[in-house]
Amino acid sequence: MTGVEPSRKHASIPGGANTSKPGLFGLLLLVAACQADSHPRPDQALVESVPELAESAKTERQKALLTGIDVYGTAEENAAGARVVLLFEGAPLFRQKQLPAEGILPPRVAIELEDTEWGETVPVSQSIGRGGLKRVRLATPNPRVVIDLEPGATGRVFYLTDPYRIVVDVSATDRRVIKRRPLVVLDPGHGGHEPGAANDEHGLVESGLALVLAELTAERLGEIMPRARVMLTRSTDVDLSLEERCALANAMEADVFISIHLNASPEPVRRGGVTTFVLDTTNNRQALRLAARENGTRVAEVTGIQSLLAKHHRKGQLEGSLNLAGKIQRHTLKGGRAVFPELADRGVRRAMFYVLVGARMPAVLLEASFLTYEPEARALSTRTYRRALAHGIASGIASYLHSR
Numbered sequence: 001m002t003g004v005e006p007s008r009k010h011a012s013i014p015g016g017a018n019t020s021k022p023g024l025f026g027l028l029l030l031v032a033a034c035q036a037d038s039h040p041r042p043d044q045a046l047v048e049s050v051p052e053l054a055e056s057a058k059t060e061r062q063k064a065l066l067t068g069i070d071v072y073g074t075a076e077e078n079a080a081g082a083r084v085v086l087l088f089e090g091a092p093l094f095r096q097k098q099l100p101a102e103g104i105l106p107p108r109v110a111i112e113l114e115d116t117e118w119g120e121t122v123p124v125s126q127s128i129g130r131g132g133l134k135r136v137r138l139a140t141p142n143p144r145v146v147i148d149l150e151p152g153a154t155g156r157v158f159y160l161t162d163p164y165r166i167v168v169d170v171s172a173t174d175r176r177v178i179k180r181r182p183l184v185v186l187d188p189g190h191g192g193h194e195p196g197a198a199n200d201e202h203g204l205v206e207s208g209l210a211l212v213l214a215e216l217t218a219e220r221l222g223e224i225m226p227r228a229r230v231m232l233t234r235s236t237d238v239d240l241s242l243e244e245r246c247a248l249a250n251a252m253e254a255d256v257f258i259s260i261h262l263n264a265s266p267e268p269v270r271r272g273g274v275t276t277f278v279l280d281t282t283n284n285r286q287a288l289r290l291a292a293r294e295n296g297t298r299v300a301e302v303t304g305i306q307s308l309l310a311k312h313h314r315k316g317q318l319e320g321s322l323n324l325a326g327k328i329q330r331h332t333l334k335g336g337r338a339v340f341p342e343l344a345d346r347g348v349r350r351a352m353f354y355v356l357v358g359a360r361m362p363a364v365l366l367e368a369s370f371l372t373y374e375p376e377a378r379a380l381s382t383r384t385y386r387r388a389l390a391h392g393i394a395s396g397i398a399s400y401l402h403s404r
């Protein structure tokens with residue numbers, strides 16, 4: 001990856017807003033949330049870093065408006081979890097409470113809102129009954145959103161900006177029970193307004209290909225390691241912020257997190273290849289450029305924020321990530337070479353990827369092939385090569401999980 005113009009590769013939302021670019025405020029809050037070590041129990045209040053705004057900020061602020069409540073992840077009957085997203089216009093002031101079951105009331109998470117109104121189209125009550133989520137409802141007299149959980153389920157709350165959102169991740173089963181079954185979170189890069197890199201000649205788009213690779217990897221993992229559970233951060237072509245991807249993996253207490261991408265270069269490349277990245281606050285120029293492209297930011301912004309984030313990087317996590325990266329790199333190459341023998345090994349490297357920041361488990365970013373290297377683009381157009389890469393990724397994951 002050389003000489004990148006990030007804005008060309010990463011389409012922004014019309015109007016200039018870019019949902020995948022974390023505002024510093026939101027990112028730091030998220031890092032704080034990601035770093036919280038205490039695991040909530042259903043009967044225990046959860047203390048999180050939520051925006052307790054200063055008094056001065058309170059007096060100046062406009063009333064926030066709750067514009068919608070989205071529920072994700074409950075399409076399947078035996079969903080391992082669910083996600084509730086409260087959408088706001090304006091920054092909401094809120095307090096969260098984790099309440100145990102009492103009388104006829106189930107265990108629940110209450111989001112108490114201050115100075116906030118809700119739009120007329122927001123449903124007063126949504127019954128779900130899947131993924132540990134029983135119901136989402138609005139309650140008065142204090143404006144609040146109550147998330148009723150199923151017995152044994154737990155909820156974790158975090159806050160995101162740009163746009164303002166309060167996210168509640170619900171885990172269906174008591175973590176102590178399911179902990180024996182490893183959880184793999186696969187993150188297909190980009191999506192929605194951010195297609196990532198592309199090869200127009202071959203009609204290849206990174207966001208679509210990454211999703212296909214993730215789906216094939218999940219399918220393969222189910223065959224070779226049936227006891228592993230697999231979750232995808234997205235299953236359709238939707239926008240998903242970089243913070244949410246890592247936060248989902250943390251909320252679900254995943255064992256590994258793999259963000260899947262395809263590499264590209266605006267200049268002709270003489271060889272393509274596979275690269276696996278682990279998070280590092282590197283100053284390597286090429287790595288910074290690639291990070292800028294994948295983050296949807298400029299190089300200057302990456303360098304500006306990296307030292308700040310460095311201290312949040314968990315000690316000991318690098319070792320696990322390097323171990324995972326080595327196995328993914330080796331097996332992806334092996335898988336890909338079964339169909340495309342010349343596939344080059346670009347090795348395990350380090351770079352500053354936002355999507356990996358705050359991850360509490362071994363986490364890597366895989367650039368599975370080059371979209372702009374003609375022989376690889378041709379191979380990527382075939383189902384056979386895609387499947388071969390996915391088989392490689394899956395066996396890398398399985399190899400890591402077996403080795404722990």
Ligand SMILES: [Zn+2]
Pocket residue numbers: 189190196197206261262294
């Ligand atoms: Zn990418």
